[in-house]
Amino acid sequence: MKIGVVVFPGSNCDHDAWHAFAETLRQDTVFLWHDSASLQGADLIVLPGGFSYGDYLRCGAIAKFSPMMGAVKKFAQEGGLVLGICNGFQILTEAGLLPGALVRNVGLKFVCKTVPLEVATTNSPFTHRAVKGQTLALPVAHGEGCYIANEQVLDELEAEDRVAFRYRENPNGSMRNIAGVLNRERNVMGLMPHPERAADPLMGGTDGLTILESALHAGVAVSRA
Amino acid sequence: MSETLITPEVIAQHQLSTSEYQKILSLLGREPTLTELGIFGVMWSEHCSYKSSRIHLKKLPTESKRVLQGPGENAGIVDIGDGMAIAFKIESHNHPSFIEPFQGAATGVGGILRDIFTMGARPIAVMDSIRFGRLDDEATGARNRRLLEGVVSGIAHYGNCFGVPTVGGECVFEESYDGNPLVNVFALGVFHHDEVFYGKASGVGNPVIYVGAKTGRDGIHGASMASAEFTESSKRKRPNVQVGDPFTEKLLLEACLEAMRTGAIVGIQDMGAAGLTSSTCEMGSRAGTGVEIELSLVPQREAGMTPYEMMLSESQERMLLVAERGREDVVFSVFKKWGLDAVEIGRVTADGMLRVKQNGIVFAEIPNRALADEAPKYDRPRTRPLRPAPLDRPTILRGTWGADLKMLLASGDVCSKRWIYEQYDHQVRTNTVAGPGAEAAVVRIKETNTSIAMSLDGNGRYCALDPREGTKLLVAECCRNLSTVGALPIATTNNLNFGNPERPEIMAQIVESIEGLADACRFFDVPVTGGNVSLYNETLGTPIFPTPVVGIVGTLPTSLPIGISFPKVGLRVVLLGGLGTADARELGGTQYAKVVQNSLWGVPPRLDMEYEKRVQAAIRELVRGGLVASAHDLSKGGLAVALAESGFGPENIGADVKLDSDLPPELLLFHEGPSRILVSTPNPEEVFRLANANGVHAIEIGVTLKARVTISNRGEVLLDERVDELKGLWNNALEHLLHNSVAV
Numbered sequence: 001m002k003i004g005v006v007v008f009p010g011s012n013c014d015h016d017a018w019h020a021f022a023e024t025l026r027q028d029t030v031f032l033w034h035d036s037a038s039l040q041g042a043d044l045i046v047l048p049g050g051f052s053y054g055d056y057l058r059c060g061a062i063a064k065f066s067p068m069m070g071a072v073k074k075f076a077q078e079g080g081l082v083l084g085i086c087n088g089f090q091i092l093t094e095a096g097l098l099p100g101a102l103v104r105n106v107g108l109k110f111v112c113k114t115v116p117l118e119v120a121t122t123n124s125p126f127t128h129r130a131v132k133g134q135t136l137a138l139p140v141a142h143g144e145g146c147y148i149a150n151e152q153v154l155d156e157l158e159a160e161d162r163v164a165f166r167y168r169e170n171p172n173g174s175m176r177n178i179a180g181v182l183n184r185e186r187n188v189m190g191l192m193p194h195p196e197r198a199a200d201p202l203m204g205g206t207d208g209l210t211i212l213e214s215a216l217h218a219g220v221a222v223s224r225a
Numbered sequence: 226m227s228e229t230l231i232t233p234e235v236i237a238q239h240q241l242s243t244s245e246y247q248k249i250l251s252l253l254g255r256e257p258t259l260t261e262l263g264i265f266g267v268m269w270s271e272h273c274s275y276k277s278s279r280i281h282l283k284k285l286p287t288e289s290k291r292v293l294q295g296p297g298e299n300a301g302i303v304d305i306g307d308g309m310a311i312a313f314k315i316e317s318h319n320h321p322s323f324i325e326p327f328q329g330a331a332t333g334v335g336g337i338l339r340d341i342f343t344m345g346a347r348p349i350a351v352m353d354s355i356r357f358g359r360l361d362d363e364a365t366g367a368r369n370r371r372l373l374e375g376v377v378s379g380i381a382h383y384g385n386c387f388g389v390p391t392v393g394g395e396c397v398f399e400e401s402y403d404g405n406p407l408v409n410v411f412a413l414g415v416f417h418h419d420e421v422f423y424g425k426a427s428g429v430g431n432p433v434i435y436v437g438a439k440t441g442r443d444g445i446h447g448a449s450m451a452s453a454e455f456t457e458s459s460k461r462k463r464p465n466v467q468v469g470d471p472f473t474e475k476l477l478l479e480a481c482l483e484a485m486r487t488g489a490i491v492g493i494q495d496m497g498a499a500g501l502t503s504s505t506c507e508m509g510s511r512a513g514t515g516v517e518i519e520l521s522l523v524p525q526r527e528a529g530m531t532p533y534e535m536m537l538s539e540s541q542e543r544m545l546l547v548a549e550r551g552r553e554d555v556v557f558s559v560f561k562k563w564g565l566d567a568v569e570i571g572r573v574t575a576d577g578m579l580r581v582k583q584n585g586i587v588f589a590e591i592p593n594r595a596l597a598d599e600a601p602k603y604d605r606p607r608t609r610p611l612r613p614a615p616l617d618r619p620t621i622l623r624g625t626w627g628a629d630l631k632m633l634l635a636s637g638d639v640c641s642k643r644w645i646y647e648q649y650d651h652q653v654r655t656n657t658v659a660g661p662g663a664e665a666a667v668v669r670i671k672e673t674n675t676s677i678a679m680s681l682d683g684n685g686r687y688c689a690l691d692p693r694e695g696t697k698l699l700v701a702e703c704c705r706n707l708s709t710v711g712a713l714p715i716a717t718t719n720n721l722n723f724g725n726p727e728r729p730e731i732m733a734q735i736v737e738s739i740e741g742l743a744d745a746c747r748f749f750d751v752p753v754t755g756g757n758v759s760l761y762n763e764t765l766g767t768p769i770f771p772t773p774v775v776g777i778v779g780t781l782p783t784s785l786p787i788g789i790s791f792p793k794v795g796l797r798v799v800l801l802g803g804l805g806t807a808d809a810r811e812l813g814g815t816q817y818a819k820v821v822q823n824s825l826w827g828v829p830p831r832l833d834m835e836y837e838k839r840v841q842a843a844i845r846e847l848v849r850g851g852l853v854a855s856a857h858d859l860s861k862g863g864l865a866v867a868l869a870e871s872g873f874g875p876e877n878i879g880a881d882v883k884l885d886s887d888l889p890p891e892l893l894l895f896h897e898g899p900s901r902i903l904v905s906t907p908n909p910e911e912v913f914r915l916a917n918a919n920g921v922h923a924i925e926i927g928v929t930l931k932a933r934v935t936i937s938n939r940g941e942v943l944l945d946e947r948v949d950e951l952k953g954l955w956n957n958a959l960e961h962l963l964h965n966s967v968a969v
Contacts, residue, residue, distance in 0.1 A: 009564060010472050012388025016655045019671065049653075051386045054472030110381050112650045141385070141650045197652050202669060202785065 001216050003029040004042030006072070006088075008063050013049030013086065013196065020196040020212060021046070027216065037067040044081045044215055045072050047088025049141070049194060059102060059144050060090035069095055081125055081218055082188040086142055089180070089190030098183055098190045099157065100149035102142075106173030110143040114204065116168040117179055117193060121161045124182050125218030126189045129210050136207040138193035140171055145192040147174035147181075157181055164189055229259045239266030245601055252595040260532045260581065260588040264596065267499035267537060268506065271760050274600035277726035278758045281736050284743045285753040291715055292752050299340040299424055299494065300414075301754020303716045305780050307673040310421070312346040313413035315354075315681075315720045315776050317759040322408040325466040326375025327382070330355075330408050332469040334383040335541050337412040339495035342478050343544060345422040345485050346414025349656055350668045351384050352681045353394040353410050354720070354774045358403030360637060360962040365403045370963055372406050380410070381648040386471035387478070390657050391649035393666035394681055398637035401685060404764025409720040409757075411681055411776045415670055422485055424494030426508035426516050426547045426573045431491055433505070433516055433571040434553065436560050437477045437543040440501070441526035443467050444539025473542040473565070480563035481544060487559065489552035496543040502536045502596075504545040505571075506579045510597035517580040518571030520588075532581055532588035547573060607732035610692050611724075611768065614825040618809045621822060626865070626894055626936075627944040629821045633862045633895070634869060634951055636820040640958035641873075659786040664858060665706040669783045676783045678712035683722075685770030686814045687829035692734045692771045693741035695814075695829050700745035701837045701899050702860060703777035708841035709856045709902055710786060711848035712779035717746050719756040719775050724768025726760050734771040735760075742773065748834050751777055787848050789857040790874025796854055796905040796929040798880050799912050800864070801847075802840045803922030804888070805898030806831070816862045817895035830898045836921065837900045843919040844902050852911045853904040865894040865944070867903045869934055872948040873955065879934040879948040880905075882927035890943050894936065905929055 003021045007014045014031065022029035030040050034052075039045065053062035063069060069091070076082045076097055084092040092098040105111060114137050119130040130136070149157070154176055157163050165180035172192070180191025195208030229235065236246050239262055249257055249265050257265065267273060275282065287295035293310055294302035300314040318333025334351060341348045355376055358369040373396075384391045389412070426433065444467035484490055492512065494504045501518070509516040520535050530538075548556045553569060560567035574580070579596065581589040633639050646661035658676055659667035665680040680703040688695030704714040719742060724731040746753055762769045791798075812818055813827025847853045859867045872879040886893050900921075906912050909925050916923035935945040 009476055010386070012386075012475065012653055016653065019655060023671075050388060051472060051475070054386070054470070056472075109378070110385055110648045110650070112385075112652065113647050139652055141652060143385075194652075197655055200655065202658050202783070203652070203655055 001027055001044060002042045003027050003044045003046060004032045004039055005029060005046045005048055006032045006034065006068055008034045008052035008066065010052045010054050011048050011050035013194065017046050017048045017085065017196045020199040024199050025212060025216060032068055034066040034068045037071040039071055039075055044083065045075060047084040047091050049086030049088060052087055052091060059087060060094040063091045064095040073097065076188050079185065079187050081215060083126060083215060084190035085194055085196065086192055089192055090144065092188060092190040097188050098181055099153045100147055100181065102144050103146045103148055104144050105146050111171050112141040113171065114139045115171050115193065118166045118168055120163040120166050123161055124164060124186050124189060126211055126214050127164055129214040129217065135168060136210060137198065137205050138195060138208055139197045140193050142192055145172040147178045149175065160184065165191055231256060231259065231262060235262065239263065240270060241266055245269060248601065252599065253591065258588060260536060261591055263533050263537050264502050264589055264591060267502055268596040269600045273498055273503060275758055276601050277603050277605055277760060278721065278735060279602045280604055281739045284739060286743060286747045287752050287754065289750060289752045292754055294754065296753065296755045299343050301716065301718060302344065302421060303754060305675055305677065307675065308418050309415060309670060309673055310418055311413055311415050311677060311778065312341050312344045313411065313718055313778055314340050314755045315409055315411040315718045315774065316340065316757045317407065317409045317720050317722060319405065319407050319722065319759050319762060321466045322376055323406055326372045327379040328466050328468050330376040330379030331383040332467045332541055333408055333410045334380055335469045335471065335474050336497055337410045338387060338389065338474060339544065341412045341414035342481055343424065343493050343495040345420045346416040347482060348389045348412050348414040349654055350413045350666065350679065351389050351391045351410060352666060352679060352776065353380055353391065354681050354683055356397045356399065356402045356407040356772065359398050359400055376408055377645050377648055383469055383471045385650040387475050388653050390651045390653050392651050392657055392660050392668060393679065395683065396642050396645060399685060399770065401770040404767065405762045405769050407722050407772060409774045411718065413677065413679060413778065420485065422490065422493050424508050425492040425512040426514050427491050427512040429514060429573050429575045431547050431550050431573045432553050432569045433518060433573060434546050434548055434556060434567055435523055435543065435570045436546060436567045437565055438470065438473050438540055439524040439526040439566065440535055440538050440540045442530060442534055442538060445534055445537045467539050467541050469541050476563045476565055477542055477544065480560050480565055484556050484559040487555045489548050489555045491547045491549055493544060493546040496545060498539065499537050500539055500543055506593045506596040508545065508547065509579060509593035513577065515574035515576040515578040515580065515593065516571060517574050520581060520583040522568055522570040524566040524568055532583045536581060605726055605732045606729045607736055608729040610733040610737055611730035613689050614813065616810065616827060618813055618826045619824055621891060624821065626890055627946050630865050630869060630944055630946065631951065631954055633816055633820050633866055634955040635958040636816065637959065637962055639816055639862050639866055641956045642959065643956060644959040659710060663786065664709045664789055664856065665712065667710055667786055674783050676781050678707045678710050678779045678781055679776065680706035681774065681776045683772050683774035685772040686819065686825060688738060688773060689770040690814045690827060690829050692738040694832065696738045696741035696773050697745040698829055698832050698899060699773065699775040700742065700749060700751065701832055701834065703775050704749050704751065705841055705858050707777060707779035708845045709858045710781065711845055712781040713845065714749060714751045714777050714779040717751045717753045717775060717777050719753060719773060721758045722762055722769065722772040722774065723760050724763045731768055738771055738773050745834065749838065787853065788855055788874065789871060790855055791871050791878040791880065791905045791929040792854050792874065794878055794929050794931050796907055797909040797925055798882060798927040798929060799904050799906060799909050799923050799925050800901060801844060801904055801912065801916055801921065801923045802901035803924055804886055805896065805901050807892050807896035807898050812892060812896055815895060815897045817891060830896065832899050839919045839921045840900045840902065843916050843921050846915050847904065847912060852908060853906045855905045857903045859901040859903060860897060863895040863897050865936065868936065869951050871903060872934055873952045877932050877948040877952065878929050879932060880927045880929050882936045884926060884936065884938040886938055890938065893938060894943060
């Protein structure tokens with residue numbers, strides 16, 4: 001599988017995502033520059049964490065206008081796999097590829113710590129290797145990770161089994177403890193926690209590998225809602 | 226050259242003495258212009274010239290087989306093997322952080338990061354050492370809480386966005402910092418030996434290129450310059466604290482490292498204090514060349530700036546570089562890719578002069594050497610160090626030991642700093658093997674099997690009682706922290722925070738402290754590769770405690786880290802180094818004296834450096850050999866606090882400890898004698914064997930058990946507490962202090 005890690009000006013978890021896929025999981029992994037519209041034949045696009053365009057205006061608000069995001073949108077619409085982590089999740093909501101929005105944490109402070117997450121669905125290319133209800137310990141590191149959406153959207157997400165992860169200890173005030181969601185077609189997932197930071201025992205855990213390895217073996221059939 | 230007339234008042238406003246002005250006249254052979262006076266004023270300031278400390282800093286050891294670059298460059302460089310090296314340094318931003326805590330601290334982080342990547346190294350770790358007045362003081366508490374909140378969010382804002390993990394540090398609260406908080410930031414970067422760049426303007430005719438953010442009027446020359454004579458052209462009064470933009474800095478980092486890889490860059494330096502001034506004359510002086518710049522070419526944020534303002538601006542996120550003539554375009558295209566300004570503003574000349582023009586008119590023409598190397602040096606008079614405390618102890622008020630322990634655990638200096646470090650991204654770049662709260666921070670180097678351990682430590686109380694011995698204790702403590710995670714200490718950086726050097730009793734503190742630093746760094750073979758001196762830390766004539774802050778780095782093979790906390794029940798608890806000795810005077814600088822007795826007296830704990838070195842050798846062997854299950858050095862709060870903290874792992878494993886000592890309980894439990902490390906092990910015989918082989922004591926003092934910490938001496942139970950209760954106090958104390966409620 002070929003993985004493309006998008007680099008926006010201000011991305012700062014791009015090397016971490018690259019390291020997890022290229023070095024830990026030994027996959028062909030390339031960086032994709034924001035100013036280009038070529039995905040270089042990647043099968044999985046990763047939008048990494050960081051502060052794209054300085055998070056000016058709103059987190060992820062400027063990134064959606066880049067040539068790269070135009071290509072990613074088209075790729076997603078054609079069924080390609082897209083994983084947005086942290087700032088990448090914020091970009092996906094701004095770009096309209098995922099519903100809802102990420103706003104300032106209720107505590108008003110940046111929060112960096114490892115939190116327990118519930119795997120809310122295994123019916124996705126990103127979670128099929130997990131067990132439903134399983135707890136994964138993943139680090140969060142964000143100032144604007146509070147997931148919000150209107151009641152109708154939240155109900156719909158739950159009814160369609162599109163909540164991928166829930167916080168067991170909510171660090172940011174996210175509605176219904178939502179930590180990660182899927183699009184309707186289930187080929188796009190965004191989450192605030194960082195699986196790439198939990199992919200090496202030296203970093204204190206490997207629970208993130210469950211997600212990354214699921215994506216690598218996404219050929220396994222996923223039933224579309 | 227038509228500028229304001231130079232009068233004695235103008236000279237004084239630039240903080241230049243009469244004799245310094247005479248020296249300027251003789252170096253120039255004429256009267257300076259106002260721009261020139263401003264340039265001299267900054268370059269010869271204490272901050273840039275180290276004029277009060279320079280002759281004493283020469284006493285520091287600066288060399289070893291590993292040191293590739295000692296003091297004098299933007300950062301020191303040390304070899305870590307496998308063709309790799311690290312660059313690291315510490316800088317203070319004390320005064321700006323007091324005026325505007327958020328931006329003051331943020332730009333402090335920005336400045337030290339530029340010092341690292343201007344050498345070609347990618348920053349991979351930051352640590353911060355911050356000191357404030359008391360949070361619960363009736364008069365000053367509200368302001369101190371606001372300062373703490375502002376400084377922490379400023380550091381978080383800059384480091385998190387830039388993408389460097391803040392992996393450790395220290396935070397202290399003390400009355401002495403009420404009117405003068407300290408914000409010292411350490412940064413460390415990594416690179417290959419052949420990727421090192423220096424701040425040298427070599428090659429006559431080479432283009433001088435300005436890159437990064439535009440120049441504005443921010444940060445111009447401190448409060449002294451806000452007087453009427455100089456504001457005709459600058460109309461509005463500007464805040465003197467600079468404003469940082471970590472996003473621009475991140476772009477600057479990536480662009481600089483990429484431009485360096487093209488091979489077209491000859492020399493590069495960040496624009497720190499008095500940005501354009503220091504970068505031009507220092508680069509010229511190092512290379513023995515001249516630098517000529519045309520200010521009208523400099524990217525500017527506002528119109529109508531005078532040469533004076535532009536040369537003294539401290540706008541952030543700017544760098545000056547010298548490229549190979551003919552290859553400028555390669556450099557320009559890299560900066561264009563990252564959306565940053567890059568403009569040729571001048572060239573390297575052969576005449577050794579800093580020549581500053583605006584629209585072709587010369588506003589300054591000064592020999593580079595005069596600015597960078599001929600700054601005045603003073604051997605300021607000194608007497609005996611100021612001593613703010615009595616030698617003998619007051620009447621000790623005895624409470625109950627368990628309650629005393631709780632007070633200590635819930636005190637600002639000892640309690641968990643979770644509230645602070647959870648605001649810092651301490652994991653970005655996925656190298657943090659051991660982060661905040663660990664004995665020492667450990668960051669792996671992905672390209673090799675080597676990790677870097679680092680520790681930052683200060684102790685104003687010890688140094689107030691004895692600056693020389695206090696400073697030695699800091700070096701010993703940092704080296705012990707590194708050894709306790711299995712690392713070999715290799716090099717030092719330091720930030721010397723003191724009061725007014727023109728007061729002989731303060732100058733004496735400075736000299737004693739530097740000499741103590743020199744002795745200890747030589748003894749532990751951790752040469753000093755750079756640092757920073759911050760003087761005049763006084764408010765209304767009250768100086769801060771002398772506060773040298775020492776940062777030491779070490780190397781170890783990359784592996785799973787050893788923790789502080791007891792991992793399971795049934796392990797034997799051994800005190801490597803023994804119980805130590807102390808008398809009543811040596812209790813006076815401890816946390817027990819501060820928190821429980823609300824007092825300061827006596828002398829710092831006694832340090833035997835020979836013994837300390839052997840203890841460190843022993844613990845390194847034990848940790849690297851996997852012979853201990855946990856290791857925690859005894860420092861603030863002594864044995865009782867170290868034992869309690871060892872219980873604060875996820876499982877609340879405490880210990881039952883039985884001692885056999887002549888020491889009175891307050892000394893036995895709370896003295897802070899060095900050279901002691903608490904370990905747990907399934908195999909105490911191995912610990913004894915290695916302790917013996919290194920010539921140090923080791924005594925078995927107890928066994929780990931579930932949920933309780935008990936300490937008794939010769940059958941008398943001194944304390945018996947629940948671990949979860951102690952942990953709760955320790956864990957939440959800082960939030961309680963911030964919200965002005967009582968923790969105990």
